Each structure stands twice: as structure tokens, then as C-alpha cells.
Amino acid sequence: xxxxxxxxxxxxxxxDKALDDPNVAHLTISHDKVISSQSLPGLNVIPxxxxxxxxxxxxxxxxxxxxxxxxMCFGMLKQEGVQRIILDIDIKPKASIFVxxxxxxxxxxxxxxxMNGKIKVGEHASYTYLEKHIHADSGGVEVVPKAxxxxxxxxxxxTDFELLQGRVGKIEIDYETICLAHSVMEMTAKINGSGDDxxxxxxxxxxxxxxxxxxxxxxxxxxxxxxxxxxxxxxxxAPFTRGHVDCKEIVQDKxxxxxTPIVEVRDPKAHVTHEAAIGSVDSKQLQTLMSRGLSEExxxxxxxxxxLS
Amino acid sequence: xxxxxLKNISLTLSDKKILHNVNLEFLPGKIHALVGPNxxxxxxxxxxxxxxxxxxxxxxxIIFKGESLKDKSIDQRAxxxxxxxxxxxxxxxxxxxxxxxxxxxxxEKGFKPEEALxxxxxxxxxxxxxxxxxxLSGGERKKVELASILAMMPQxxxxxxxxxxxxxxxxxxxxxxxxxxxxxxxxxxxxxHSLKVLEHAEDAFLLCCGHLMEKGSxxxxxxxFKGKCMPCxxxxxxxxxxxK
Numbered sequence: 001x002x003x004x005x006x007x008x009x010x011x012x013x014x015x016d017k018a019l020d021d022p023n024v025a026h027l028t029i030s031h032d033k034v035i036s037s038q039s040l041p042g043l044n045v046i047p048x049x050x051x052x053x054x055x056x057x058x059x060x061x062x063x064x065x066x067x068x069x070x071x072m073c074f075g076m077l078k079q080e081g082v083q084r085i086i087l088d089i090d091i092k093p094k095a096s097i098f099v100x101x102x103x104x105x106x107x108x109x110x111x112x113x114x115m116n117g118k119i120k121v122g123e124h125a126s127y128t129y130l131e132k133h134i135h136a137d138s139g140g141v142e143v144v145p146k147a148x149x150x151x152x153x154x155x156x157x158x159t160d161f162e163l164l165q166g167r168v169g170k171i172e173i174d175y176e177t178i179c180l181a182h183s184v185m186e187m188t189a190k191i192n193g194s195g196d197d198x199x200x201x202x203x204x205x206x207x208x209x210x211x212x213x214x215x216x217x218x219x220x221x222x223x224x225x226x227x228x229x230x231x232x233x234x235x236x237x238a239p240f241t242r243g244h245v246d247c248k249e250i251v252q253d254k255x256x257x258x259x260t261p262i263v264e265v266r267d268p269k270a271h272v273t274h275e276a277a278i279g280s281v282d283s284k285q286l287q288t289l290m291s292r293g294l295s296e297e298x299x300x301x302x303x304x305x306x307x308l309s
Numbered sequence: 310x311x312x313x314x315l316k317n318i319s320l321t322l323s324d325k326k327i328l329h330n331v332n333l334e335f336l337p338g339k340i341h342a343l344v345g346p347n348x349x350x351x352x353x354x355x356x357x358x359x360x361x362x363x364x365x366x367x368x369x370x371i372i373f374k375g376e377s378l379k380d381k382s383i384d385q386r387a388x389x390x391x392x393x394x395x396x397x398x399x400x401x402x403x404x405x406x407x408x409x410x411x412x413x414x415x416x417e418k419g420f421k422p423e424e425a426l427x428x429x430x431x432x433x434x435x436x437x438x439x440x441x442x443x444x445l446s447g448g449e450r451k452k453v454e455l456a457s458i459l460a461m462m463p464q465x466x467x468x469x470x471x472x473x474x475x476x477x478x479x480x481x482x483x484x485x486x487x488x489x490x491x492x493x494x495x496x497x498x499x500x501x502h503s504l505k506v507l508e509h510a511e512d513a514f515l516l517c518c519g520h521l522m523e524k525g526s527x528x529x530x531x532x533x534f535k536g537k538c539m540p541c542x543x544x545x546x547x548x549x550x551x552x553k
Contacts, residue, residue: 219402248402284399287361288454290383291392292413292461299384302412306404306440 005030009075012134013102019071028073029054031083040066043097053084053114062092062122069130070097074113075104079140082112093122093152101131108169109140117147121155121183129159135166139195142170149176151183153209161189164308168197168226175202181209181238188217190308193226193255204233207241207270218247221304222255232274233262239269247276250304312337312496313358313391313465317369320350320357320519327353328367328519335465335496340487342499342510344533350519351500352396355467358498359393360386373465390464396473396500398454400442406453407437410460418462418493425459426452428489430482447474455486462493469500484509504531 006028010016019026019038027045028036034047034054042064046057060066076083091097105111121127135141143163151157161173168191177185185205193199199222205214216232234243249257261274281303289299311334320328328350335341343351356364358371360383371378378386401409410422419425423433429452439445441453451474458466471483487509490497499506507513510527523530 282399283362284395285401287359287383288395288399289412291359291387292457293384293387293415294412295384296382298412302404302408303401306401306408309403309405 003035005075005077006035006073008077009073009102009104012104012106013073013132015071015073015102021068024068024071025066026071026073027056028075029085030075030077031081042066042095043070050084050086052082053086055086056088058087058089060091060095060097060125063094064092065096066098070099072099072101073104074101074115076111076113077107078111079107079109080111082114085113085115087115087117087119089117089119089127091119091121091125091127094124095122096126098128099130101129103131103133103143105133105135105141106166108136109138111140112142113144115145115147117145119147119149119157121149121151121157123152124154125152126156127158131159131161133163133165135163135169137167139167139169139197141167144172144174146174147176149178149185151177151179151185151212153181153183155180155183157184158186159188161191162308163191167195168193168199170198172200173202175204177205177214179205179207179209179212179214182211183209184212185214186217187215188219190219191221191228192304192308193220193222193228194224195226196224197222197226199226199228201228201230201232203231205235205243207234207236207243208238209241210238211240212238213242215244215246218249218259219307220249220257221308222249222257223252224255225253226255228255228257230257230259231262232260233264234272235264235266236270236272237266239267241267241270241272243270243272245272245274245276248307249278250281250307251279252281252300310337311335312374314372315354315358315369316372318354318357318371319368320353320364322353322363326519328357330369331516331519331521333514333521335498336512337464337496338491338494339512340491340497340499340510340527342501342507342513342527342530343516344501344507344513344530345516345522348518349516351516352469353519354516355393355469355498355500358467359383359391361393387463391467392458392461392463392465393467394451394454394458394469394471396470397447398450400445400450401440402442404441405437406439406441409441409453410457413457413461415461419460420462422456422460425456428459429453429456429486430479431456448476448479451475452479452482455483459486459489462490463495465496465498466490467498467500470502471499472501472503472506480505507531
């Protein structure tokens with residue numbers, strides 16, 4: 001039976017029903033304590049409590065396919081404190097898993113959430129990771145997720161980072177991926193900033209195996225005095241590699257946004273493209289919705305909702 | 310008694326006069342057409358009626374059901390019962406068709422989103438969850454736009470080039486939707502280059518270089534397409550020559 005902290009985290013993330021299912025694996029961490037966990041055959045989750053956090057080793061054995069999403073809850077119900085999460089994930093060849101991480105800081109006034117991840121995805125294996133943040137409206141959260149990802153031949157890695165509920169506070173994403181032959185990488189970040197939020201996204205991919213493919217996508221909406229800096233870099237060093245950087249930022253009020261897409265090609269048979277758009281809401285989109293009777297504010301909200309969906 | 314009256318509308322954009330003292334009356338529940346060559350001012354007139362950005366400073370007045378629209382914003386005009394379908398509809402990354410239609414839906418008058426989509430020729434189960442984005446073809450986007458108008462069921466609809474980018478079969482669905490709008494009492498204003506579209510209009514107005522050249526039945530205006538820019542000899546080159 002989950003304790004009160006766990007129940008509150010599950011309810012905030014709307015996963016209380018999903019975790020009743022014995023076929024759904026999960027790990028729940030409140031601040032620096034493991035308060036609930038359930039594993040499945042072939043999925044080894046070894047959490048170790050450390051000062052201000054938890055060090056977690058996850059191994060998915062070769063050929064094991066986990067059908068249901070695995071839920072990881074990283075919460076902090078206190079108003080102040082630091083939470084350190086160290087993740088070492090090893091997806092063995094031909095294995096497949098989809099992990100949803102719920103990072104919940106509903107009462108934060110001064111909370112730091114620091115994540116340091118090392119991820120290895122084996123040959124022909126697949127790792128999908130969705131990280132959803134739910135923050136307090138105070139803006140008192142600082143999130144610093146770092147990950148170093150290694151994709152073996154024919155591996156697939158897809159990650160979505162969403163920070164759409166509550167105020168961002170400060171966030172500094174730093175993800176780096178190395179892609180070996182014929183591997184596929186997709187990294188997407190969607191963040192909605194307001195107040196004096198500060199957003200930094202630094203994502204890079206090195207396509208060093210023949211035929212490796214990668215896409216870096218950023219979608220950021222800013223209003224009031226929020227600021228965002230997006231650095232997306234793809235370097236292609238092998239033949240037949242394909243990469244694309246796509247950054248879109250909507251800016252309102254006094255918010256400031258910048259985007260720096262860097263593409264570098266070191267092989268004549270590689271091909272990397274980029275697109276970046278920063279500015280206000282598209283005028284035709286806005287006027288179309290207004291011509292259906294929406295106010296300007298309602299129309300902008302709907303457009304941003306779509307962009308970040 | 311007209312539902313929408315244009316009184317001496319003149320519009321200047323970037324020091325170029327686009328519309329010259331245009332006077333028009335649109336009748337309730339009728340299908341009208343605005344025809345004319347490229348640069349005649351048809352779309353500009355539609356944008357002025359809708360009050361789009363850049364088209365708000367004009368001379369004259371636009372009267373909708375006895376009320377001046379001159380100081381009304383786009384959404385205020387829409388709430389009164391006027392809407393516009395663009396020749397090239399907007400794309401929205403990530404916005405589901407269901408949300409797009411729901412935003413326009415008027416429970417008192419309009420069709421529910423599923424019904425509106427069906428009447429526009431798109432299967433709801435295949436389209437409602439899709440986004441109004443670049444994955445839709447031009448024709449599909451036009452149908453989604455039309456569905457949003459059926460969901461809204463306004464009193465006056467401005468349809469800018471409803472046939473552009475549309476295949477023959479889809480065009481019939483669009484004509485069906487126009488008939489539905491008329492049946493429900495909407496006034497439809499078609500902006501068109503197409504004889505096939507014009508044939509569905511009861512009344513038509515010929516514009517050339519921003520001047521209203523002729524009014525008549527849709528049928529009588531078909532001569533425009535056969536005799537080129539009748540009744541003027543303007544040769545479809547508005548930049549080179551003023552029609553009057």
C-alpha cells in the first residue's frame with residue numbers, strides 16, 4: 001500500500017490507476033527516499049539512497065520487451081531542498097522499453113532537481129523516454145538534467161521533455177548523444193515559460209556511424225519576462241548520416257528568446273539541415289481563429305497549446 | 310433589405326489605391342460572387358470586410374445588419390456573424406482538427422465538429438485527431454477550414470477562391486457545403502476566378518483595378534470569362550493601366 005507521499009505524487013501525475021496494474025513496473029522516489037517500486041521479469045532496477053537523492057541502476061536484459069510504459073516518479077513535496085538523481089541505464093541488445101518519468105514539485109519554493117544520466121542502448125534495442133514535469137506556480141524550482149547517451153548499431157532512442165504545468169523556474173537541459181551505425185535518435189523539448197523563468201537547452205548529437213539519423217526539436221513558448229536560449233548541435237562524420245535541427249519559439253510580452261542551431265558535416269555523403277523560427281504568433285493563424293470568434297488571447301493560447309502538444 | 314452593405318469603400322495600401330468607392334449590397338441567404346482579374350481587389354475587399362490587419366484603415370463604411378463595423382475587431386465581427394475562409398488556409402503545428410473545429414463551434418447554430426467534417430467530405434474517425442498542419446494536403450486543409458465554418462454557421466461567409474487546389478470530386482463537396490450554408494440562411498460571398506464556381510452564384514459583381522464594373526446575375530456575369538475583362542478592355546494587367 002503506497003504511503004501518503006506516494007499517493008499525492010501519483011494523483012498529481014494522474015497515474016494512481018495505472019500503477020494498480022501488476023504488469024506495470026514503477027519506481028517512486030520522494031526526495032531521497034525510495035517509497036515504492038515494482039519490477040518485471042528481465043527488468044532490473046537497483047536504487048541506492050544517497051545524500052539528497054537516489055542512485056539508480058537499470059538494466060533491461062537482452063531481448064526483453066516491456067509492453068507497458070514503466071513509470072518513474074521523482075517528487076519533492078517539501079518547499080525547499082535538493083534532489084539528486086543519478087541514473088545508469090543499460091538497455092541490452094534487442095530489448096525495448098518505454099519509460100515515463102514524472103518529476104513533481106507541487107509546493108516548491110526553493111527546490112533543486114539535479115539529474116545525471118548515463119544511458120547505453122544496445123544493438124537493435126529501443127529506449128523511449130518521456131520526462132513530464134509538474135511544477136509549483138511559484139517558479140521556485142531549478143531543474144538541471146544532464147544525460148550522456150550512447151546508441152549502438154541499429155539502436156533507437158527517442159526522448160521527449162515536457163515542462164508545461166506550473167512555472168518553469170530555472171531549467172538547464174544538457175543532453176549529448178553519440179549515434180553509431182544506422183541508429184536513430186529523436187530528442188524533443190517542449191517548455192512553456194512565463195514570469196522570470198530562465199530556460200537553457202543544450203542538446204547535441206554526434207552521428208558517427210554510417211547511416212545514423214538524428215533529429216533535435218525544440219518548442220518553447222515564452223511570455224512576460226521569461227528568457228530562453230536554445231543551442232542545438234548535430235555533427236555528422238560518417239557517410240549516409242542524416243540530421244535535422246528544428247527550433248520554434250513563440251515570444252510574447254517582454255520575453256526574450258534566442259536559438260543557435262549548429263550543423264557540422266565532415267563527410268560529403270552526409271546531410272544535415274536546420275530550421276529556426278522565433279517570433280510572435282503567426283498572423284494568419286491568429287486571424288483565422290479570431291475570425292471564428294476567439295479573442296486574441298484565446299487564439300494565442302490555442303496556437304501555443306497546439307505547438308506544445 | 311441587405312444584410313451587409315458597403316458604402317463608398319476606398320482602400321489605400323502602401324500609397325497604392327486598391328479599392329475605389331466600392332458600393333455593394335449583399336442580401337440575406339443569397340450566394341454572391343466577386344469576380345475579376347488578378348489584382349482587381351477582390352481579396353482586399355474581403356479582408357477589409359473581415360477587418361484583417363492592414364485592412365482597417367479605409368474610407369467609407371461597412372454596415373452589417375444596420376451596425377457599422379468600422380471600429381470592430383476581427384473577433385467582434387466574427388461574433389456578430391461574419392467569417393472568412395482564406396485561399397491558402399493557415400497551418401497549425403500540433404493543433405488537432407477536433408480542437409480547431411471546437412474553437413469555431415456554435416452549439417446554437419452550427420454542426421457538431423464530427424458532422425461538420427463529414428459534410429465537408431472528410432471522415433471524422435480518420436481526421437479528428439490529426440493536426441491542422443503540413444501533413445494535410447492543400448485540399449484537405451480547405452475542407453477542414455470549410456468544416457470550421459459549418460461548425461460556426463455564421464450569417465455571412467467570405468470564401469476566397471474556394472476551388473483553388475481542389476480536385477473535381479472535392480469541389481462538388483464544397484458546393485454541397487455552400488448549399489448547406491445557404492439553406493441555413495447564411496449569405497455566401499464567393500471570391501473566384503472560376504466559371505464553375507461562378508455558376509453557383511445568384512448575384513455577381515465584377516471588380517477591375519479596384520472599381521466595381523458591373524453587377525448582375527451569376528449567369529450574366531459568365532460573359533466575363535468568355536469575353537475576358539468585359540465590359541472594359543483592360544487586358545488583365547492592372548499595374549499597367551487603370552480600368553477607368
